[in-house]
Amino acid sequence: MIDIRGPVLLPARREDIELVTIDELTLVGELALPADGEPIATLVTLHPLPTAGGFMDSHILRKAAARLPALADLAVLRFNTRGTTSARGTSEGTFDGGRGEAFDLAAAMDFVRDRHLPRPWLVGWSFGTEIALKYGLDHDIEGIILLSPPLHRTTPEEVAAWSGADSHMIVIVPELDDYLRPDEAAERFSSVPDAVLIPVEGGKHLWVGENQTRRVLTEIVAAVNPDALPLPTEWDGPLADA
Secondary structure, three states, X not given: OEEXXXXXXXXXXXXXXXXXXXXXXXXXXXXXXXXXXXXXXXXXXXXXXXXXXXXXXXHHHHHHHHHHHHHHOEEEEEEOOOOOEEOOEEOOOOOOOOOOHXXXXXXXXXXXXXXXXXXXXXXXXXXXXXXXXXXXXXXXXXXXXXXXXXXXXXXXXXXHOOOOOOOEEEEEEEOOOOOOOHHHHHXXXXXXXXXXXXXXXXXXXXXXXXXXXXXXXXXXXXXXXXXXXXOOOEEOOOOOOO
16 A cells, blocks of 8 residues: 555556647646546646746646546646746746736637536636636636635636626635635635635645645545545555656
C-alpha cells in the first residue's frame, strides 16, 4: 500500500493537448481521463495568477489531475492561460488581466464540447475564480467551484448575475485567507442565495500541506461525484509513470 500524498501520480489516460483561441493563440494543456472507462464528470481548471507564479501545475490542480481520474472517475483538463509557462510549455500571447482570458476559457469549453466530455464544472483557484465568475455563464456548465476567491477583478454585478442561474456555485474559503475570509465572503456572495459557502478552518490561500489538499479535493468531489467519497488515502495498485 502506498500513501496518496505529495507528488504521487495515480493511473490515468493522459494526453498533451493544444487549445486554439478565437484570437488565434495556441494554448498548451493536458487532459487526464480515468484509466478504464468513461468519466462521470469533467473538471475544467483555471489556475492562479500567472504574474504571481500561477500555472497549470499549481499544486492543487496538479494533484487533482494526478488523483481524481483514478479515485473519482473524473476527467481533469488543465491548461496555461495566455502567456503562461509550465513544464508542458508556454501558451502564446501575453497575460491580459482577465480580459483576453475570456477567449482562453472559451477555447477550453470548445474542446470539452468537441470531445464530448460529460458534465463540465469550472474549478477556479484565486485568479482562476475571477475568470470563472466573469465568463462562466457564457458556457454550458453544471457549476463552478471557487477556491480562495479574492474578488479583486470581479464586480458585484458579475457575482449577482449568478443568482437564479441553472449552474451550481460552490465557494471554498480559507479561514486565514490573505484576501477574502469567510465572513466577508458570506457578505459578498449574499447576492447569490443558492451559493454554497464552505469555510475551511485553518485553511490558507495557497492550501499548503496534505491535509488542506485532501480537504479541497474532497469538497470538489463532494460537489461533482459524491458517490466516490470518502477519497482513499492509500493505493494498492500500480502507479503511473511520471
